Amino acid sequence: MTDIAPARPSRRRRTAPVADPAAAAAPIRTRALTKRYGDLVAVDALDLEVRAGEIFGLLGQNGAGKTTTILMLLGLTEPSGGTARVVGLDPARRPLEVKRRVGYLPDAVGFYGNLTGRENLRYTGRLNGLADVEIEEQIAHVLEQVGLVGRADTPTDTYSRGMLQRLGIADALLKSPDVLILDEPTTSIDPIGVVEILDLLRSLVQARGMTILLSSHLLGQVQSVCDRVGIFAAGRLIGVGTVAELAERFGDGAAHIEIAVATDGDGESAPDPQSTLAAIEHVSSVGWDAPTGTWHVAVRPMEESGRVREAILRAAVERGLRLTSLRVLEPSLDDIYRTAVAGMPRAGVTTEVGA
Amino acid sequence: MTAEAAAALSGLHGRAPGWRIVARKEFADHISSARFMVLLLVLGAAAIVPLYFASDTIRSVASQVTDTRDAFLALFLVSPKGVPIPNVFNFVGIVAPLLGVAFAFDAINSERTDGTLPRLLSQPIYRDDVVNGKFAAGLAAISLVLLAVVGVISGFGIVRLGIIPSPDEVVRLLAWLALTVLWVSLWLAFGLLLSVVIRRAATAALVGFGVWLLVAIFGQLIVSLIAGIVAPVANAGSIEEALSLTALSATIARLLPLTLYQEASAVLLNPTVTTVSTPTTIGQWQQWQQQAQGQLLSFDQSALLVWPHLVVLVAMTAACFAAGYVMFMRQEVRA
Helix, strand or coil: CHHHHHHCCCHHHHHCCCCCHHHHHCCEEEEEEEEEECCEEEEEEEEEEECCCCEEEEECCCCCCHHHHHHHHCCCCCCCEEEEEECCECCCCCHHHHHHHEEEECCCCCCCCCCEHHHHHHHHHHHCCCCHHHHHHHHHHHHHHHCCHHHCCCEHHHCCHHHHHHHHHHHHHCCCCCEEEEECCCCCCCHHHHHHHHHHHHHHHHHHCCEEEEEECCHHHHHCCCCEEEEEECCEEEEEECHHHHHHHHCCCCEEEEEEECCCCCCCCCCCHHHHHHCCCCEEEEEEECCCCEEEEEECCHHHHHHHHHHHHHHHHHHCCCEEEEEEECCCHHHHHHHHHHCCCCCCCCCCCCC | CHHHHHHHHHCCCCCCCHHHHHHHHHHHHHHCCHHHHHHHHHHHHHHHHHHHHHHHHHHHHHHHCCCCCCHHHHHHHCCCCCCCCCCHHHHHHHHHHHHHHHCCCCCCHHHHHCCCHHHHHCCCCCHHHHHHHHHHHHHHHHHHHHHHHHHHHHHHHHHCCCCCCCHHHHHHHHHHHHHHHHHHHHHHHHHHHHHHHCCCHHHHHHHHHHHHHHHHHHHHHHHHHHHHHHCCHHHCCCHHHHHHHHHHHHHHHCCCHHHHHHHHHHHHHCCCCCCCCCCCCHHHHHHHHHCCCCCCCCHHHHHHHHHHHHHHHHHHHHHHHHHHHHHHHHCCCCC
8 A cells, every 4th residue: 555655646745734733633624514405404513523543433324414524525515604624625615635635435336337347447547647557556456455356357337236335445545545435335235345344444544544434324333443433413413432432421321231041832931031130139120122032131330240140140040040142232333323312311122233 | 616616726737637537438438339339320321321322413413514613512412313311411410419419418417327426526626527528528429420421421422423622612511510510519518408407317318309309300390380470471561571571580490500500501511502591672682683693602701601600509509518517516416
């Protein structure tokens, strides 16, 4: 990645904001950024700061304003109010310089189906004003990074959605950007592909200090890769921080344990798990989670989690409860998100755990 | 977008401008596309078929009148006797709009539906580079074929029939070619406008071809209908009145770009045509009567005659292109 840097034309250096330490610390920074479509407020006074060399996850449901925010950061749509600074530049006033230094993967990215993957990337390279030799080197490099070398010379018509998504990431990386903005990068990629993509993003940050902003509504997937996340709902950022910080802020102050119990043929286990578990000290609630077929135990205060697990095991032995699994549920972004959006304590039963 | 325009002034780099990169890619797409093959076949047929049927006529005419000064241009004007085939310039006049629309109706909306537009616009190019590049590429592709067709007809005339063009004829031919490119670009701009306004390519194509049908087939009918209502020549009480009503209906007919193109073509390709309209006053009529019939106009005189036509066609093209351009600049990137 870094071996390509010397071949870069001097243009890059000329446009780089040298004397802006704020930009160096936070390549993406918005102040009261607002976008209105008529009466609808798509983005409402957004204050966002993405620090250099971090992966920031913008999480929210479809229609929460993620894509609109991203388009404003790229100068592809004009803000109704507020300011944005990307690599120290105002994207509304100097969109070309911003776009030269920011790689962008749009939501539901598309390619020219009659051209091969390589030809598509070549077009992007030319649009970025790269020299022909440099383009070919870069293409070979990014194709290898996203694992598409084998299919590079077939028309993109024949690509699967996941392959298009990878090619989109290659396309965004082609210009050797300082900042990478990815809109729903893991959508429609299979689980193994997701892990590969997230590993790739991680390595990009580590190897060349790239700053990455990604948006997603698949919270569980991006949880592992984001340094910090921002929770976005109805155009507002309702919480920013690491997953642990957010769990503390939006969690219910309880630890959660999932227990599976073997049942007899008639669907009944010998002792009633509900009463057995509820009797244990510090257990604040016990709930049956039908989709997973497990019992969920809430422990309050959460520090007592270890002691409660011991007690459950002991009770299982003493009362003949046929325990088949017991595990601690990590705070998941899905839960945090749901709590944060609802603005109320979560229900006693977890119905879904991130994949 | 004023911001992008401002950036244009500050950021001029020593590389190929964005519109040329877009045009290069689009041109390459066009050349290898199915519609280009269709264009080649249609225009090729337009050139070869009338020529084939007319070559005997031309040959006999050329040998009879040894000093015919416009025999070469007759290659483009002859319509074969007994075969219902239009001559080259009439055919091009009818088919060019179809080609213009065919090369532009999906320019922007297909980028939108394929999801390539956000990716394209997130590259460091100005937004208008996309429109300009696509327009230039479509025009280049069609012009290339037009040039080839004219070349084939000329070559046929020179080699097979032995008719050598005079310099004046070459100039006229080039002028007609330029006029035809302008005619195509009007429809290309119209197609581009449709591709910006109408989100579905199929709908845009239908609307484009519908308008073409309206203009090409029903246009004359509608215009003469309007003229009949506004200026009923039959009701004229005197010759003066009849002539002024004729003039009015001729003006109404010129609202149709097809009329403009055909009149201008006729004048440019045929030096014996000395007027684009029937005389509308008694004075003009007398003047026209006094002109030595059969004399040839020099090229600059013909050009003077069609100058207003050219200006109006340029204005129409500019208006179509500007409308598409402005709307594209104001559209949201997302559908």
